[in-house]
Amino acid sequence: DIQMTQSPSLLSASVGDRVTLSCKASQNIYKYLNWYQQKLGEAPKLLIYYTNSLQTGIPSRFSGSGSGTDYTLTISSLQPEDVATYFCQQYNSWYTFGAGTKLELK
Amino acid sequence: QVQLKETGPGLVQPTQTLSITCTVSGFSLTSYYMQWVRQTPGKGLEWMGFIRSGGSTEYNSEFKSRLSISRDTSKNQVFLKMNSLKTEDTGVYYCAREGDSSPNWFAYWGQGTLVTVSS
Numbered sequence A: 001d002i003q004m005t006q007s008p009s010l011l012s013a014s015v016g017d018r019v020t021l022s023c024k025a026s027q028n029i030y031k032y033l034n035w036y037q038q039k040l041g042e043a044p045k046l047l048i049y050y051t052n053s054l055q056t057g058i059p060s061r062f063s064g065s066g067s068g069t070d071y072t073l074t075i076s077s078l079q080p081e082d083v084a085t086y087f088c089q090q091y092n093s094w095y096t097f098g099a100g101t102k103l104e105l106k
Numbered sequence B: 001q002v003q004l005k006e007t008g009p010g011l012v013q014p015t016q017t018l019s020i021t022c023t024v025s026g027f028s029l030t031s032y033y034m035q036w037v038r039q040t041p042g043k044g045l046e047w048m049g050f051i052r053s054g055g056s057t058e059y060n061s062e063f064k065s066r067l068s069i070s071r072d073t074s075k076n077q078v079f080l081k082m083n084s085l086k087t088e089d090t091g092v093y094y095c096a097r098e099g100d101s102s103p104n105w106f107a108y109w110g111q112g113t114l115v116t117v118s119s
Helices: none
Strands: A004-007 A010-013 A019-025 A033-038 A045-049 A062-067 A070-075 A084-090 A101-105 B003-007 B018-025 B034-040 B044-051 B057-059 B067-072 B077-082 B091-098 B106-109 B113-117
Touching: A004 A084, A010 A019, A019 A033, A019 A084, A019 A101, A033 A062, A045 A062, A045 B106, A070 A084, A084 B044, B003 B091, B018 B034, B018 B091, B018 B113, B034 B067, B034 B077, B034 B106, B044 B067, B057 B067, B077 B091
Parallel strands: A010 A101
Antiparallel strands: A004 A019, A019 A070, A033 A045, A033 A084, A062 A070, A084 A101, B003 B018, B018 B077, B034 B044, B034 B091, B044 B057, B067 B077, B091 B106, B091 B113
C-alpha cells in the first residue's frame, strides 16, 4: 500500500501569507495526486486534481506542484476562509489519503 | 445541480451490519462511478470502495471480506452494507461522485452520515 505523509500537521499563518503544505508518498505516484479542503463539520472539497489542475470554482490563489514522491499545495495569499484541514490523496494504486494539515490563523 | 445525501442508522451495535443509502440527484448513476469514503478518529479518511457506471464494484482490501456496494438506478440510490461492525468502525461515512473527466478524483460529496458503533 502507498502511504501518504503530510507535513506539518498544524500550521499557523497570518492573513496575506504565502502558505506551503507538503505531501510525501512512500513511492513514486507519477503526479497522480489530488488535494482536498475540509472545513469543520463539512465534507471534503476537491481543490486540485492531477497535481496541478484547479477544480472549477476554486480561487486561483490555490496551486499545486510536484512530481515523483514529493508534492506541494500553495496558497499564495492566505484568506480567513482558508482556515481548514487539507488532505492529499494518491490514485496511482487505488486511493489513499494523508492524515491532513490543519491550517489556522496566527 | 449535483446533490448527494447519505442516510444511515446513527447507532449500530458491535457485530451487527451497517446499511447506508446514498440518494443522488442531478446526474445518472449509469454515467459516473460512485465512491464510498469514511473518516474515523483512528485512521482518518479511508477509501472503502466504488461502483462503476456499469455496475461492477471494487473494494479496499481492508474491507473486502465484509463490505458490499450496490445500487438501484431507478431510485437513484447507492447502498453500502458492511457486516461484523467493531467500535473502530465509528465515524462519518461519505458517498462521493467522480469528476467529469476521471473516476480518480472525488468532485462531489454528500454531507456524510455519522455512525456510532456501541452497545
